[in-house]
Amino acid sequence: MSNRLSGNEAVAYAMKQINPDVMGAFPITPSTEIPEYFANYVADGEVNTEYVTVESEHSSMSVCIAAQAAGARSVSATSSCGLALMYELLYVAASSRLPITLACVNRALTGPININNDHSDSMGARDSGWIQIYAENNQEAYDNILMAMPIGETPQVRLPVMTCMDGFITSHAVENIELLETNAVRKFIGEYNPENYLLKRENPLAVGPYDVSAYYMEHKVLQAEAMKAAKARILEVAAEFEKISGRRYGLFEEYRMEDAELALVLIGSSAGTAKAAVDQLRADGVKAGLVKIRVFRPFPGEELARTLAGTRAVAVMDKSEGFSANGGPLFAETRSALYDLKERPYLINIVYGLGGRDVKTEDIEKVFGRLADIAVTGETHPVYTHMGQRSKEEIV
Amino acid sequence: MATNDMVEIRWHGRGGQGAKMACLLLADVAALEGKFVQGFPEYGPERMGAPITAYNRISEKRCTIHSNIYYPDYVVVVDESLLDSVDVTGGLKEGGAIIINTPSSPLEMRERLPGWTGKVCTIDARRISEEILGTNFPNTAMLAAAVKVSGVLEPGRFLANIEESFKHKFAAKPQVIAGNMATLKKSMEEVQVG
Numbered sequence: 001m002s003n004r005l006s007g008n009e010a011v012a013y014a015m016k017q018i019n020p021d022v023m024g025a026f027p028i029t030p031s032t033e034i035p036e037y038f039a040n041y042v043a044d045g046e047v048n049t050e051y052v053t054v055e056s057e058h059s060s061m062s063v064c065i066a067a068q069a070a071g072a073r074s075v076s077a078t079s080s081c082g083l084a085l086m087y088e089l090l091y092v093a094a095s096s097r098l099p100i101t102l103a104c105v106n107r108a109l110t111g112p113i114n115i116n117n118d119h120s121d122s123m124g125a126r127d128s129g130w131i132q133i134y135a136e137n138n139q140e141a142y143d144n145i146l147m148a149m150p151i152g153e154t155p156q157v158r159l160p161v162m163t164c165m166d167g168f169i170t171s172h173a174v175e176n177i178e179l180l181e182t183n184a185v186r187k188f189i190g191e192y193n194p195e196n197y198l199l200k201r202e203n204p205l206a207v208g209p210y211d212v213s214a215y216y217m218e219h220k221v222l223q224a225e226a227m228k229a230a231k232a233r234i235l236e237v238a239a240e241f242e243k244i245s246g247r248r249y250g251l252f253e254e255y256r257m258e259d260a261e262l263a264l265v266l267i268g269s270s271a272g273t274a275k276a277a278v279d280q281l282r283a284d285g286v287k288a289g290l291v292k293i294r295v296f297r298p299f300p301g302e303e304l305a306r307t308l309a310g311t312r313a314v315a316v317m318d319k320s321e322g323f324s325a326n327g328g329p330l331f332a333e334t335r336s337a338l339y340d341l342k343e344r345p346y347l348i349n350i351v352y353g354l355g356g357r358d359v360k361t362e363d364i365e366k367v368f369g370r371l372a373d374i375a376v377t378g379e380t381h382p383v384y385t386h387m388g389q390r391s392k393e394e395i396v
Numbered sequence: 397m398a399t400n401d402m403v404e405i406r407w408h409g410r411g412g413q414g415a416k417m418a419c420l421l422l423a424d425v426a427a428l429e430g431k432f433v434q435g436f437p438e439y440g441p442e443r444m445g446a447p448i449t450a451y452n453r454i455s456e457k458r459c460t461i462h463s464n465i466y467y468p469d470y471v472v473v474v475d476e477s478l479l480d481s482v483d484v485t486g487g488l489k490e491g492g493a494i495i496i497n498t499p500s501s502p503l504e505m506r507e508r509l510p511g512w513t514g515k516v517c518t519i520d521a522r523r524i525s526e527e528i529l530g531t532n533f534p535n536t537a538m539l540a541a542a543v544k545v546s547g548v549l550e551p552g553r554f555l556a557n558i559e560e561s562f563k564h565k566f567a568a569k570p571q572v573i574a575g576n577m578a579t580l581k582k583s584m585e586e587v588q589v590g
Binding site for chain 2: 002003004030115116136137166168169170172173174175176269270272273275276356358359360361
């Protein structure tokens, strides 16, 4: 069914269709509308979810962990400092192998205080053991939530899933969207039947106890293996989802990459803006393309290397700083993934869009302009720059 | 980077006046007519009375651009006092128009828009709202004026579709629908193009 919804409305609606057992609810801009809309569904009796209002995000994630460990499906939503306050619990959820679904509406981390979009919140949690799937627009935000549980709950994975969308740009923008029928959603998601859970009478178990050195590392290896296994499962679920929706998803989206010589690698809503720039450049005869990373955890390193192998110059665009003094997190992953290629493209890193700094098609065209120069000269210095800053002369 | 089959509109208002709501309502109604739409606000440290901006893209094909709008076809100014502090005609396309909530005439308003040579449209949205709704909610009248001036939607179909949208939105207080519909119609009749 065709409709028009904001990203937050779409995610709340997806959660209503899923009808999870428990929601841990605590508001923070710009994700607040998700528990807000969902509270209406609860009040109107459209879901039978246990809606637990708490005093902090530390507690909302704790509620999700406890509920999921007890054998229930749990969801939550947060942003920015809310995710930061969950930090300890993110690790507990992942290492306890609890397939919770969390909608992260990406917002800059404080300070200075800023409510607008960048990816510093979820990028800070990239090594917490959660699967991370990013959306370009409201449609993808909706679709990704629907795929989260079939991915996370499968026995060979059993990991929590964070679905991310850009705060305000996606969460508060009303756009057209295709929604699935609720029956189709329920059939696709299926029942949650974990083998073991706290309240299983025949086999009671403890969740999250102390782990001694003699076993801790084995558990970490199992967790690492689960993250590796998630890649195949994500593709399986995407294939099943295509059957009911007609929409195709992979680990990343290749846009006009068939014969691309100059390419971008980026995440989220800016990929849409960049697609318009790529179209313009293609019309002008430039062999431009882009790769939009959808799944950041597990990172599709080998697949990305194969896709970029034929290009001459690539700009990896990070919407979070990272403060590594060596480029942003997406750059680090991409450069590492390309190391094993015999012939590698030239690679630069551009940090952009921090704290809601807007990104225009003209900005993207400038990046391609620099890539065209690099393809000829081979001069990548400086490798790591910031786009759109007002204090210094622009390098890009 | 708007193409010919896309209309881009920029709204200037003050927090609390409903510019964002009018923007989202326009997106809603345009979507009902089968258009591809975007309606989004630009957020800052928001508070009552502070200048706010909202944007619409309405097109025949899905638009993937998610930046703000820098070269709008139309600008809607919900609060006349913003003319003193915001560059409301910034980037406005020559063939476009600016639509201002004011009791003044287009000729009088043009004097306050140095450098702008395109169309200036005025509508006394405050008076219409106060007369019909009994209070100052200028956004409904501004929305109708914007639709009339831009021609982005056919006025008859727009009125029919927005009534449907109101029935959904105001399901809990249907008594406000008639007043809002009357406000829309009055605004479409009264908007002056100069």
